[in-house]
Amino acid sequence: MRVTATRRTRTAAVTAALLLPLLGAAPPSGAETSAGGLQRAFASAAAEYQVPQSVLLAVSYLQSRWDAHAGAPSVTGGYGPMHLTDARTALAEAPHHSEGTEDARGDSARAALLPRQEVPAPTALPARLTTLPEAAALTGISAERLRTDPAANITGGAALLAAAQRDLGAPLSADPADWYGAVARFPASEDDAAGAAYANDVYDVIRGGEERTTDEGQLVSLAAQPGVHPTARTTSSGDTECPRSLACEWIPAPYEEFGDDDYGNHDLGDRPASQSIKYIVIHDTEGAWAGVLNLVQDPTYVSWQYTLRSTDGHVAQHVKAEDVAWHAGNWYVNAKSIGLEHEGFLANPDAWYTEAMYRSSARLVTYLAKKYGIPLDRQHILGHDTVPGPTTSTIGGMHTDPGPYWDWRHYFQLLGRPLEATGGKKSGVVTIRPDYASNRPEYTGCVTKGEPCAAHGSSEVRLYSGPGEEYPLIKDIGLGTTPTTGVNDLSSRVSTGQQYAVAGRDGDWTAIWYLGQKAWFENPRSAPAAVNARGRVITPKAGAESVPVYGRAYPEASAYPAGVPVQSVSPLPYKLLAGQRYVVGDEVPGEYYYAVTFTADSHRVVVGQDRYYEIQFGHRVAFVRAADVDVLGR
Known part of the structure; x- marks a missing residue:
């Protein structure tokens, strides 16, 4: 999420309340x-x-x-x-879908959905709090x-x-x-x-x-005690789409018509028969469990498929996987993804997630990935912060959760896909993989704009325009702002598990291709921030000085049937320049899900002839037309 002035004020008040018992406290005697x-x-x-x-x-x-x-x-x-x-110290906030300028639906065929709701105060605290x-x-x-x-x-x-x-x-x-x-x-x-x-x-x-x-x-x-086998109870997921080892309940997001022919808070679909499910998007709620559940049950609001509770890893499902929820801010990604909200706060580094929630989430994602054939990698298991803005005008409003304090390395271990070196010393690809606990880049703005956040382990690594911290931070031209160390500023950061093509090495520093530039990060042998990897990369076709980059993989105009308005294939402000290379995640057809009416009989999935490659272009993923590039490597 992006921190508005109002958001910053509330965050400061909430964080102060959270830390109140700790202020001035010395290590306790004994x-x-x-x-x-x-x-x-x-x-x-x-x-x-x-x-x-x-x-x-x-x-x-x-x-x-x-x-x-x-x-x-x-x-x-x-x-x-x-x-x-x-929980007297844990105050609720507005959830992240209520903040900033991101349209959670992300479909330019409909008016932007920008809800501004507050979480209602709980009337009583449950025993678990x-x-x-x-x-x-x-x-x-x-x-x-x-x-x-x-x-x-x-x-x-x-x-x-x-x-x-x-x-x-x-x-x-x-x-x-x-x-x-x-x-x-x-x-x-x-x-x-x-x-x-x-x-x-x-x-x-x-x-x-x-x-x-x-x-x-x-x-x-x-010490391991493999012989301990209590009389365990199996959990039942009932009508929910969960593995039986998880406790899941069905708390439906309403599909209702209201107002001037408007409806919410998701679209009926027929996935994966009508269109494939390619992504799982990891969010944090920026609010407490009870309030967030109230919001997902509001038909005028947005939606997501699952919410996970921090105290015990309990799961609530709101939207069936066959239907399209409004959560990612990019309609192409929404139409092809499942959204998971985790009870948590991006900008409070010590407002830690429990192991119980990490494990429930990993078990749910493993189940969904197997069911829908989704690869367990960072170009398919997306953070909300890695979803691209669908058009140039939306880039600045895209959200930044779950943020730098989500432990991606541990999460992928729980997914059964530990992030390991797969390439040799001369490999042309690296996987970002710092040690979470000891990797502590400076962030600012967790409580007060410009003020340092508490030192804390992080999944993210900072990027510079040269091989040293004396060089300026890498700039994101799509944002049009001077890069900062702000906790919500993704201009010059890469995240654990993401893969990039190597652009150079200089002593303890490694350069990667990033947003059309050479971006450098410190990567000493004694404390590596990345490991060598193997993978396919794309580069512009011979003779091309540059190729356009897109935030969505939409079909060509000739693919649209009568009655379905043509959606523009509009490039983002970035360029993929000759000689640069970017890691490939998937090859996909141009596809658009037309759904602008309450009744589903007019809904259509439009599939084109043009094909795209998803690439790791910056902190967020992006798309390039397959006809514009060559694929190298395996």
Whole structure:
């Protein structure tokens, strides 16, 4: 999303509220800070409350991957390694589809849809957002200490698990398999299916084991216990389009007619029979769960297929995959994609996403990708921030979520497609792949325009016009503005998993072709920001000085039948110049879905003879006509 003045004001107020308990706080007395201290804290809390240590470690891993986030709250007001929630600190915002100038539908055949709605204030907080006060009551530890002291936070989590076990009338057994019911209750989900899906993931962690160094530099280990098999409950997706291992509910987006022959908030379709589904688009909500669900049920608003909840990874489906939701800001992409909204905030680096939500999302995407034949790569699993503006006039209004703090490297590991080197030293292609935790480029504007954001790990790497930080940042001529380090300024950034053709190397710096320019990023051997890869690239045909670049792959005029207005094939302001190379994602026919009436009998899918290549052109993908370019490599 783009940050307007109003948005910045609200963000500042919200972020200040989120950080209020932390201002001026020194490290709490008695906190475990020595090497191995966090591991000992798990052992101590497990012994005190008679919870198997493996259960406590696995629950914490699913909540936070054992990170403390320096006492900052998550998206839903969760604190510390156990993600104990205190939603009084988590204030709702307007969702990102209500901000900026992007038309979420992105179809120039219809008037722009620019809703400006606010999230209604919740009337009551659900139990899943108030586990920290409950832990305080059980342990006698103050809420402030539970928020800021990782060891105390772990103790609070152990107390909650033990209380849930007692409430079930079950013994405080040393066998982790006996704790399934208590684990299912830990996130205080609103329904049994969500709790069961959460518990199933926890026991997957126990069986597989984990080890990692936390954000505070502490090594924590959970030894694999492959023989732990509790009597698990299977979850049911009912009428939803979800794998059975996920807890999904059907909360439909309405297809209703209103006003002056207008309707919303999606279009009926017949995918994949009428047109293929090529993309899955990853969004963040910029709002809390309840408010976002209210908005997707408004017929005058926009829509997306799925929303994922942060506390436990629960999923709600709103639009069937066969139908076209309005979410990406580009009608070509909307017509060929499925949109997933994740409860979260782009510009709050420590408003972290839980492992539970990452895992649910990855499981859902894996299921959808297999069902519809979608490749698991960054040119098909798109961030909203990588969807191109369909025309020149729309470039400045396109959204920028999920932003630089979404952990794409970890996400692709969960998808079963880890981002690995596939090319040799002389490879002409690289895959962007910094170490998320240690890669900390400066961003500004998270709270106040121009002011630095909190230092934080990032999936993105900054680009310069020469091999050094003394050179200017790369400029995006489509935006027409001077590039900045603003958290929403994509002018000079590449993202983990994206692939680019190498344009040069100079010591610790690597150049790639980007938006028609040579763009340089620091890539030292000791801490590489990219790995060598293999892949096909395109380049202008011999004799061509340049070829046009497009934000959508629309058919030629002769392909349109009577009654369907011809959509212009209008190039973007960029040029792909002779000698430059860009990585190919797919070859597709020109295609346009005509849907401007409530009744679907007039809807048409127009397919042309012209073919296009999707390419990784800048931070966003783009399209070039196949007739204009040659394809090189495999």
